[in-house]
Amino acid sequence: MNNEIGSDKNSAEIIHHHLTKRFLKVLMMNGEIFQLFIDIIRSTFSRPFYFNRLVEQIYHLGRGSLSITIVIGLTMGLVMTLNFGYGLAKFGGTLYVPAVVSLSLAREMAPLFTSLLVAGRVGSGIAAEIGAMNVTQQVDAIRALGTSPIRVLVVPRFWALVISLPLLSSLSFAVGIIGGLIVCKNEFDITTGFYLSKVFSTVKFHDYMSGLVKSAVFGGIITLIGCYRGLVTRDGTKGVGQSTTWVVVTSSIWILITDFFISKIFLMIWN
Amino acid sequence: MEILRLENIHKNFGVHHVHKGVSFALNKGESIGLLGGSGTGKSVLLRSIIGLERIDSGNILFHNERIDHLTEDQLKDFRIKISYSFQSGALFDSINVFENIAYPLREHTKLTEHEISIKIKDMLKLIDLEGKEHLMPSDLSGGMQKRVGMARAMILDPEIVLYDEPTAGLDPQNTLNVVSIMQQLKARGLSSIFVTHDIPSALSLCDRILILHQGKIIFNDSPLQFQFSSDPEVKKFFIS
Ligand SMILES: Nc1ncnc2c1ncn2[C@@H]1O[C@H](COP(=O)(O)OP(=O)(O)O)[C@@H](O)[C@H]1O
Ligand SMILES: [Mg+2]
Numbered sequence: 001m002n003n004e005i006g007s008d009k010n011s012a013e014i015i016h017h018h019l020t021k022r023f024l025k026v027l028m029m030n031g032e033i034f035q036l037f038i039d040i041i042r043s044t045f046s047r048p049f050y051f052n053r054l055v056e057q058i059y060h061l062g063r064g065s066l067s068i069t070i071v072i073g074l075t076m077g078l079v080m081t082l083n084f085g086y087g088l089a090k091f092g093g094t095l096y097v098p099a100v101v102s103l104s105l106a107r108e109m110a111p112l113f114t115s116l117l118v119a120g121r122v123g124s125g126i127a128a129e130i131g132a133m134n135v136t137q138q139v140d141a142i143r144a145l146g147t148s149p150i151r152v153l154v155v156p157r158f159w160a161l162v163i164s165l166p167l168l169s170s171l172s173f174a175v176g177i178i179g180g181l182i183v184c185k186n187e188f189d190i191t192t193g194f195y196l197s198k199v200f201s202t203v204k205f206h207d208y209m210s211g212l213v214k215s216a217v218f219g220g221i222i223t224l225i226g227c228y229r230g231l232v233t234r235d236g237t238k239g240v241g242q243s244t245t246w247v248v249v250t251s252s253i254w255i256l257i258t259d260f261f262i263s264k265i266f267l268m269i270w271n
Numbered sequence: 272m273e274i275l276r277l278e279n280i281h282k283n284f285g286v287h288h289v290h291k292g293v294s295f296a297l298n299k300g301e302s303i304g305l306l307g308g309s310g311t312g313k314s315v316l317l318r319s320i321i322g323l324e325r326i327d328s329g330n331i332l333f334h335n336e337r338i339d340h341l342t343e344d345q346l347k348d349f350r351i352k353i354s355y356s357f358q359s360g361a362l363f364d365s366i367n368v369f370e371n372i373a374y375p376l377r378e379h380t381k382l383t384e385h386e387i388s389i390k391i392k393d394m395l396k397l398i399d400l401e402g403k404e405h406l407m408p409s410d411l412s413g414g415m416q417k418r419v420g421m422a423r424a425m426i427l428d429p430e431i432v433l434y435d436e437p438t439a440g441l442d443p444q445n446t447l448n449v450v451s452i453m454q455q456l457k458a459r460g461l462s463s464i465f466v467t468h469d470i471p472s473a474l475s476l477c478d479r480i481l482i483l484h485q486g487k488i489i490f491n492d493s494p495l496q497f498q499f500s501s502d503p504e505v506k507k508f509f510i511s
Contacts, residue, residue, distance in 0.1 A: 048378075137361040140323055144357070145375050145423070146350040148343065 033228050036150070040158050040224070043151045053156035061122050061157065062164030066171070072117050073172030076109050077101070077179020085188050094188050098198035101180045106203045107266075110173035111166075111211045112259055115218035118165060119251040123226040124244040126157055130230025131240040139231065154227040158220060165219030166212040173211065210266040217262060218255050225251040272299045273335075274462060275320070275353070275431060280329035282315060289315055291486030293329070297431065297464060302457055304473035304494075305466045306508055307483035313466045314358065316483065317433040320464075321355050322346045351379055354429040358436045360420035362408040368395075369404035372422045379427060394422045398452055414445035421452065432456070432463045438472055450476060470508065474498070482508060 043049075085097050130153055133139050142149045177199055184190040226247045233243045275297040282290040289312035297303055307313050318324040320331060322341065331339040338349050362371050369391055376387050395401050398418040408416055417437055424432060434453065438446040450472045457463065457476065467473050473480060473494075480497040482490035482505060490497065490505050500506065 133363075136364070137357055137359055138363055140318075141357060141361040141363070143323060143343070144321060144350055144355045145378065146347045147378050 032232075033224060036154070036228050036231075037224055039150050040155055043148065043155050044159070048151060050151060050156055053152070054159055057156045057160035058164050061125075061160050062168065065118050065121060065164075065168055068117055068121060069114055069168045069172045070175050072113050073110065073175030074179045076105065076113060076172070077176035077181075078183055080104065080109065080176075081180040081183040082187065085183065089188070094190070095198075097184060097188065098180065098190065098195045099202040102177060102199040102203050103207060105173050105176045105180075106207045106211050107263070108211075108259075110176055111169045111214040111218065112255070114169045114172040115165060115215060115222070115255050116252055118161075118168065119218075119222045119255060120248050122161065123222040123247045123251045126223060126226030127230045127233070127243045127247040128240055130154075130227055131233030131243045132237075134231060134233045135236050135239060149231065154223070154231075157227060158223045161219035161223045162216050163219075165222075166215040169211055169215040206266065206270045210263070213266075214259060214262050217258060221254045221258065222251045225254065273297070274299050274333065276330075276332040276335075277316075277320070278330040278332070280316070280319065280331070281327045282312070282319060282324065283327055288486060290319075290326070290329075293483070293486070293488055295481055295488055295491055297462055299430075300457075300460050300462055301479065302453075302463045302465055302477045304477035304480045305464055305483060306468070306470070306473065306480065307466075309468075311483050312486065313483055314435055317355060317435055317464065317466060320433060321350050321353050323355070351375070351427050352429050353431045353433065354424040354427070355433045356417075356421045356424040356435060356437060358439065360408070360413075360416035362411075362416055362419055362423070364408045366407075367404065368400070368406050368408070368411070368419050371408065371419055372404075372426055374423060375427045390426065394426055397455065398422045399448055412445075414441045414448070417441070418449065418452065421449070425456065430462060432461060434463060434465045434467075436466055436468070438467060438469045446472065 081097060081101050084100050085094060088094055088096055088100070130139070133153070139149045139153070142152050180199075181192060181195050184195050185192065229243045229247050229250075233239045235242075273296050277296070278294050280290045280293040281288075293316060295303070305313055305316070315324055319326050319339075322338070322343075326339055329339070330337055333349060333353065338346070341349070362368075363374065366374075369388075372391050372394055373387050376382055376390065382390070391404065392401075395404060398421065400415060400418060400422075403411070403415070408419070411419065421432075421434070421437065437449050437453070441449065446469065453463070453465070453476055465473060465477060474497075477494060480490065480492065480494055481488050484504055490500065490502065492500075497505065
């Protein structure tokens, strides 16, 4: 009897202990990610800054994501227009389709979906690349040779994606608008002139800005999380595999959470 | 003249107490052979010297100046003077042999492309890999990778080199090549710590032998004393 009560108390203690430990671990990790962010900013504004590596990464990360961006943009434009079109047609609101589609593409859909796809492609790529360098001691070699892995590996990737993700989102938006146009012309008899004039009169400067700022922030989140995980990867190839999965999931969650708050801030400022 | 001194180094990984008071000193031009069973913390010791690992207590002095509590940024200058030759080579696998060896030159000197290529040519001659500068690390054998790693560690003319098992896993011919490179560098006045299991190479190269056992240096004397030591722990090494 006594024993059982004793063990109950024990298991409660063990669970409590585990939860505390887990919580502390998550807290510590967030602290480390934040520290990495501070280091990135500090390294950006002091020498050496590797401009050629930045250009290389823009080319590598940005250009490599072009095809995926075009595909996602076109698909969003086609599918959204089709759905809104038939939905609004019931209420005789077909003429509002260009406005609704372009606004949601600019503010939400283009930056969010492009970033999520890039998180999958580029975030996992960064974690795999830096993770593999870490487990083969190349990151240590960078340090041992008197240079900084943050400056050499992280800073160029960070700014490369902060610069190229807004560009990719813009492309995705533009392609989405074309997709919308195709559907509007063929399904709803809306003319090109009317469609484009509606798009340009509806989507305001701050809507574009909202999309661009979001994309830049998401770009930062993806590289920050990808690089962090790459730099703490252990356990050889198995560790590299686990890291890539973790980065895709974690950065997607962070993107979704941040998206809500940035949207809210922009609505507060402009309304 | 003493250039590097380790005083009472302690290092833990969690509950695992790797170093329990390691002390020794390295003189200018001297080569120390550091022996010890695998997992005794030889690599951790070398890594600690250049700050890749943080020690828990003790002092590390380079020219009588403490370097064990410096920040990453401050360590930069010392990592140029004390270079670490990784056991695996740790070559950058996305760039070729030439660029690997040129990396420290591009980072820390203002040499022109022409001057860099001359230095690299000389270095390739030394490591017997002439004409291989455009190969990628993945195209090289393990022995070649180690030699390129040594070349990269050596290109800035450091004062001390820390060799981490440079001959491990090499066939006899490659072992001879590597030891001969080390001999040539020693003749130029380079000081070194040579971590190895390869007793014949250590005896042929080193002025002093150290044995790391259970977190402490249990032997620190000349190669001759090492060969004729009656200490059972030391004898174990010599027989194996
Ligand atoms: N980063 C680390 N985290 C935890 N334990 C480590 C770490 N690095 C080394 N160790 C442990 O320290 C001990 C010494 O390692 P090492 O110096 O690599 O041995 P060796 O003498 O074979 O070079 C080993 O038991 C190893 O498991
Ligand atoms: Mg080792």
